[in-house]
Amino acid sequence: MSTITALIALLFFPGGLVILLAGMAYEWADRKLVARFQNRIGPRWFQPLADNLKLLAKEEVIPQGVHRGLFVALPVIALSGALTAVLYVPVFGLAPSFSFAGDLIVTIYLLSLLTMCTGLAGANTLNRFSLVGATRTLTQMFSYEAPFLLALLGPALAAGSWQISEIAAYAEDHWLVLAQPIGFIVALIGLMGKLELPPFDAPEAETEIVAGPLTEYSGRGLALFHLGKGVELIVGLTLVSALYLGGVANPIAFFVKTLLLLVVLAGLQSLLARLRIDQTVGLWWRYGAILGLVQFLVLIAWEGLVA
Amino acid sequence: MKLMTMWRDALHGLTKKPVTQRYPFVRQEAPDQLRGHLVWNRETCTGCGLCAKDCPAEAIEVITLDKKAKRFVFRYHVDRCTFCAQCVESCRQNCISMLSDRWELAAVDKEAFLVHYGDEADVQAALAGEPDSGAPAAE
Amino acid sequence: MATEKFIIPIGPQHPALKEPGHFEFDVDGEVVTAASVRLGYVHRGIEKGAETRNFVQAEYLVERICGICSHVHATAFCLGVEKLAGVEAPPRAQAIRQIVAELERIHSHMLWIGVAAHEAGFDTLFMYSWRDRETVMNLLEGITGNRVNYSANVLGGVKCDIGPEQIDAILAGLEFLEERTRHYLDVVSNDALFLRRTRGIGVMTRDEAERLGVVGPTARASGVPRDIRIDAPYLLYKEFPVELIVEEAGDLEARFKVRVRELFESYRVIRALLANLPEGDLTTRIPRRIKPAETISRIEAPRGELFYFIKSNGTDMAERVKVRTPTLPNMASVVVTAVGHQLADMPMILAGIDPCFSCNDRMTVVRRNGERQSWTWEQLRQYGIEWYR
Numbered sequence: 001m002s003t004i005t006a007l008i009a010l011l012f013f014p015g016g017l018v019i020l021l022a023g024m025a026y027e028w029a030d031r032k033l034v035a036r037f038q039n040r041i042g043p044r045w046f047q048p049l050a051d052n053l054k055l056l057a058k059e060e061v062i063p064q065g066v067h068r069g070l071f072v073a074l075p076v077i078a079l080s081g082a083l084t085a086v087l088y089v090p091v092f093g094l095a096p097s098f099s100f101a102g103d104l105i106v107t108i109y110l111l112s113l114l115t116m117c118t119g120l121a122g123a124n125t126l127n128r129f130s131l132v133g134a135t136r137t138l139t140q141m142f143s144y145e146a147p148f149l150l151a152l153l154g155p156a157l158a159a160g161s162w163q164i165s166e167i168a169a170y171a172e173d174h175w176l177v178l179a180q181p182i183g184f185i186v187a188l189i190g191l192m193g194k195l196e197l198p199p200f201d202a203p204e205a206e207t208e209i210v211a212g213p214l215t216e217y218s219g220r221g222l223a224l225f226h227l228g229k230g231v232e233l234i235v236g237l238t239l240v241s242a243l244y245l246g247g248v249a250n251p252i253a254f255f256v257k258t259l260l261l262l263v264v265l266a267g268l269q270s271l272l273a274r275l276r277i278d279q280t281v282g283l284w285w286r287y288g289a290i291l292g293l294v295q296f297l298v299l300i301a302w303e304g305l306v307a
Numbered sequence: 308m309k310l311m312t313m314w315r316d317a318l319h320g321l322t323k324k325p326v327t328q329r330y331p332f333v334r335q336e337a338p339d340q341l342r343g344h345l346v347w348n349r350e351t352c353t354g355c356g357l358c359a360k361d362c363p364a365e366a367i368e369v370i371t372l373d374k375k376a377k378r379f380v381f382r383y384h385v386d387r388c389t390f391c392a393q394c395v396e397s398c399r400q401n402c403i404s405m406l407s408d409r410w411e412l413a414a415v416d417k418e419a420f421l422v423h424y425g426d427e428a429d430v431q432a433a434l435a436g437e438p439d440s441g442a443p444a445a446e
Numbered sequence: 447m448a449t450e451k452f453i454i455p456i457g458p459q460h461p462a463l464k465e466p467g468h469f470e471f472d473v474d475g476e477v478v479t480a481a482s483v484r485l486g487y488v489h490r491g492i493e494k495g496a497e498t499r500n501f502v503q504a505e506y507l508v509e510r511i512c513g514i515c516s517h518v519h520a521t522a523f524c525l526g527v528e529k530l531a532g533v534e535a536p537p538r539a540q541a542i543r544q545i546v547a548e549l550e551r552i553h554s555h556m557l558w559i560g561v562a563a564h565e566a567g568f569d570t571l572f573m574y575s576w577r578d579r580e581t582v583m584n585l586l587e588g589i590t591g592n593r594v595n596y597s598a599n600v601l602g603g604v605k606c607d608i609g610p611e612q613i614d615a616i617l618a619g620l621e622f623l624e625e626r627t628r629h630y631l632d633v634v635s636n637d638a639l640f641l642r643r644t645r646g647i648g649v650m651t652r653d654e655a656e657r658l659g660v661v662g663p664t665a666r667a668s669g670v671p672r673d674i675r676i677d678a679p680y681l682l683y684k685e686f687p688v689e690l691i692v693e694e695a696g697d698l699e700a701r702f703k704v705r706v707r708e709l710f711e712s713y714r715v716i717r718a719l720l721a722n723l724p725e726g727d728l729t730t731r732i733p734r735r736i737k738p739a740e741t742i743s744r745i746e747a748p749r750g751e752l753f754y755f756i757k758s759n760g761t762d763m764a765e766r767v768k769v770r771t772p773t774l775p776n777m778a779s780v781v782v783t784a785v786g787h788q789l790a791d792m793p794m795i796l797a798g799i800d801p802c803f804s805c806n807d808r809m810t811v812v813r814r815n816g817e818r819q820s821w822t823w824e825q826l827r828q829y830g831i832e833w834y835r
Contacts, residue, residue: 038573039320041327128454132476132789198567199639205567206461208790209454271311273639274567276790277476312637313570316629326577340606342591363499363506391506391597396605396729405591 009097015086022091023230024048026262030233033266048230052223060219065126074121075217075224081113082231089238090168090247093254102162108149111194111235114228115141118203121225122213133212136277137203140193143284144200148190150292154183155243157299164242172247183295184244186288191236192265193284195229199272200280237261341407342390347381347424351400354379358394358403367394370433380425380433385412454789458487462565462793465803469780469796473789481784483777488804496767501527501601501736504764511769512805513594514557517543517550518747519769519805520599525680526743526756527601530736537682537724539603544681545616545719546590546598547745548712552623553582554748555705558800559630562702565793566643571633578626581619588612603729613720620713627709634702644698648783648795651696658782659775662750663704664799668696674746686718701798734762747772749800771805 009015027048035042062071088096088103096103115137122134156162158179159170177184193200204212214225241248241257248254275283328335337343345367354374359367366387372378395403414420423430452473458466466487472480492511496504505527509520521543528535535543556579563571583593590596590606598604608616634640650660655668665672673690675683691707693700736758743754750772759765776799784795 036325037317037320038570039316039323039326039577040573041325041329128452132454132473135476198569201567202790205790208462208793210461267314267317270317270570271313272568273563273571273637273643275639275642276788278788279642308638308641309636310638312633312640313574316574317570326580338588338591340588340591342597361500361502363503389506389510389595390592391509391595392591392605393502393506393597393600396600397502407591 006097009087010083014091014094014097015083019083019086019091019231019234020227021049023227023232023234024052026233026237026258027230029259029262030266030269033263034270037267037270048226052226055218055223055226056220058219060221061216063125063127063216066124066216070120070124072221074117074124075221075228078114078117078121079224079228079231081110081117082228082235085110085235086231088164089235090165090242091234091238091254093248093251096165099163099165104152104156104162104164104167107164107235107239108152111232112141112145114232115194118213118225121217121221122215125216127216129209129211130213130215133203133209133215136205136209137196137213139277140196140200140203140280143281144190144193144288147186147284147288147292148194150289150296151183151187151190152239152243154180154295154299157296157303164239168242168247170247171243171245172249175244175246177244177246180244180295180299182291182298184240186292186295187240187244188261188264189288191240192268193280195233195236197265198269199275201274202277202280205274234258237265337407337410339407341405341410342392343406344385344409344412345383345388345394345422346404346406347383348402348404349377349379349381349425350402352377352379352381352402353400355399357397357399361393361397362388363391363393364389370436372429372432378426378429380423380429382433383422383424384420385422386417386420456792456796462796463803464561465801467801467803469792471784471789471792476788476790478784478787478789478792481781483781485777485803493767493769496764498763500734500762501764504767505599505601506597508767508769509595509597509599511771512802514554514802515550515747515749515752515805516595517546517598518745518752520597521547521681522743522745522752522754523756523767524599524601525745526741526754527736527758528732529741529743530739530756530758531732533602533730533732535603536727536730538726539728539730540681541719541723542589542604542606542608542728543599544683544686545608545716546586546596546604547681548716548719549582549586549589549616550596551748552709552712553579553586554800555709556582558705558748558797559634559702562698562794562797563640565797566640568640568643571630571640574626575630578623581623585612585616585619588615600729602732603727605728607728608720608723613723616716616720620716624710624713627706627713631703631706634699634706641699643791643794644702647698647787647791648701648798649695649697650779650783652694654782655696655779658779660750660779660799661772661775662747662800663691663708664701664750664776664779666691667693667700667704669694672751674744674751678744680743680745682719686715686722688712688715698794698798705800735760736762738765749773749802749805750776769805771802773799773802773805777801 012018028043028045032042062068085107087098088107090096119134119137122130122137155167155171155176158176159167161167196204214222217225237258238248241261245257248257354369354371356369359369364387366384368382370380370382392405395405454471454473457463457468468484470482471478492507495507499507505520505523508523509516511519556575560572560575586596587593589608589612590598598606650668652669655665655670669692671690671692675688676690688711691704691711693704738758738760740757745752752772753770755768757765780796780799784792
């Protein structure tokens with residue numbers, strides 16, 4: 001790819017500006033759906049945009065006792081991790097901008113980068129709430145990461161490749177949600193864990209630890225974290241749809257599938273109460289890991305039988 | 308043990324209209340009993356002052372210009388009023404009532420919150436007797 | 447080597463609290479090892495204020511001690527003053543007072559269900575229970591004229607009447623609410639994820655409950671059979687009684703169940719009252735000046751036993767009004783039940799007692815240079831006298 005096209009992909013489309021706006025749009029859709037499930041109106045379409053613009057315009061207060069460089073750098077690293085992950089997944093139904101063998105692992109790692117930055121940001125401050133929130137974020141990450149990875153490896157195994165574009169191409173012909181239903185469920189719930197959506201929002205439990213690891217953040221830092229979360233939402237949805245719901249060959253399929261998945265996510269968000277962190281870990285390490293392993297073993301056995 | 312016991316509510320929420328009232332474009336109708344802004348009927352007032360005495364917020368002052376001729380001015384501080392309707396109860400002549408349709412009482416200046424009831428001339432006389440009040444008369 | 451304690455403060459400003467109060471939890475990881483509470487943030491000097499106002503004005507002052515349970519404060523005060531004056535409100539007034547009190551109990555319990563669900567992260571239950579609570583608020587507005595701080599009481603009776611169309615509205619509203627309450631009982635008892643947050647959490651045995659002196663639904667959830675409406679009936683609770691709702695488990699789930707089941711009792715009592723509303727006046731004459739006497743007045747507020755001590759001295763102003771609200775004894779139970787639980791359970795345990803901090807603050811703790819002094823009323827009064835000298 002020439003430098004100009006690479007830069008455009010990175011800064012405007014499909015990375016950069018467009019994906020930031022799309023992230024906000026998806027965040028709005030999620031909030032609107034949850035509101036409708038709760039029989040209320042919900043925010044207007046420009047609400048996340050207004051929130052982020054407001055946050056960018058506000059003063060950033062750096063609390064005492066933090067490592068200044070880390071405090072300012074972590075939101076930037078988190079957002080860049082999410083934005084880089086965009087380049088490898090087929091967002092908007094278009095082929096990924098950069099694609100190479102093994103980019104599935106890289107994408108998952110980049111998404112975890114965002115979670116780790118959030119955890120580090122919490123551990124950086126002296127605020128007790130942030131420390132508790134940071135501990136919870138990292139604990140939760142350790143718990144769902146393994147089953148989530150296993151669930152995403154299932155399609156990789158079936159397609160015989162570690163490259164997302166090849167898996168997506170394979171998935172177009174084979175709807176893996178039917179072939180690997182357990183894997184799909186684990187992937188979906190794992191996505192909720194990664195995005196810290198209820199019932200797995202213990203790291204960000206508003207009624208217990210104020211805002212979790214991001215308690216001390218305000219202004220630009222908070223805006224970047226929020227934008228990062230929006231982008232993570234799209235990347236996660238795209239990944240699960242591409243791998244399980246029969247690939248995202250064109251923009252229409254992309255929007256239909258990801259929005260459908262978002263409706264399911266919003267429904268689960270509104271119907272389930274928040275789990276305590278120890279219950280989350282218990283759930284994942286007992287049921288999540290077992291289900292993931294079961295699915296994986298079934299796949300290996302199948303491959304062994306068929307091959 | 309059931310999972311997701313509120314799924315029917317969620318489905319209902321998705322299909323029916325949201326219950327949020329889009330105020331100020333949609334206003335709920337106030338019942339007749341709503342205790343809104345006070346009005347004073349000077350025809351029957353005897354100037355006993357029980358309303359002012361019993362008001363828990365000291366929102367009422369009855370200024371007597373001439374007791375025999377029944378010239379009173381009723382000064383009502385809307386910003387102090389708690390809308391408890393004790394004055395309505397205390398008044399033996401039923402001079403006071405509360406409007407059920409006047410409940411949007413926000414204003415941008417303090418003048419709207421000092422209301423004088425009474426004959427126009429009486430009110431001017433009462434205000435003239437107090438050099439520091441510059442509030443306009445009403446009704 | 448000194449071990450540093452990791453203290454998590456909840457309050458005075460915290461999303462878990464609807465009103466300011468200060469709780470300090472010593473945590474080890476996620477497990478709470480010790481807890482302490484400090485109150486006094488909403489101390490407004492109401493008891494002092496009641497001494498400089500006549501009885502009529504004081505009733506509205508005490509009504510505003512709390513927004514959620516305002517009617518029971520006014521009722522307790524009015525019943526006390528009526529007892530002092532030796533008059534009794536006419537039966538119709540008592541019936542209307544009881545109807546408004548039970549409607550208030552409904553609104554308070556629905557509010558609590560929503561808030562406790564919100565503390566657990568179950569926002570959908572919060573939104574729906576508060577949506578249904580609007581029905582009760584509108585009914586109360588139709589009867590009394592205001593959604594909060596109903597001011598239905600006057601000394602000697604009530605000032606609002608219930609006419610036939612209001613009766614129809616109430617019955618229709620109750621029918622809707624009863625159906626929704628059945629659904630909430632189902633959710634609270636059977637929702638798998640919600641039970642994981644409430645079953646076996648914050649357990650208080652019956653002995654502990656009696657030792658700590660907790661009152662109200664918190665006590666009844668631990669098996670303590672105490673309800674002022676049954677033990678010392680006031681208003682028309684002798685003719686239209688409520689049944690005692692008791693649960694044995696003593697955990698958060700039991701507290702939910704007790705409050706939801708109490709809602710059914712309230713619906714039943716209101717329907718019985720509306721069907722047999724006595725005719726008659728709404729008020730009776732009560733003298734302005736009350737002869738010197740003392741009396742106590744006990745009422746079952748939505749949160750427990752509300753206790754008033756009123757002393758008159760022959761003038762039209764009270765000599766002393768002492769209020770002991772139900773949240774005060776229940777607060778001690780938080781500190782005891784919190785130890786050993788996870789930090790994540792703290793907001794729910796706190797919400798489990800249905801705290802009403804506004805009702806609460808009677809004592810001021812003075813903290814100067816790290817020392818903590820606790821002042822009695824006499825000391826505070828002396829300090830005030832000397833300050834103004």
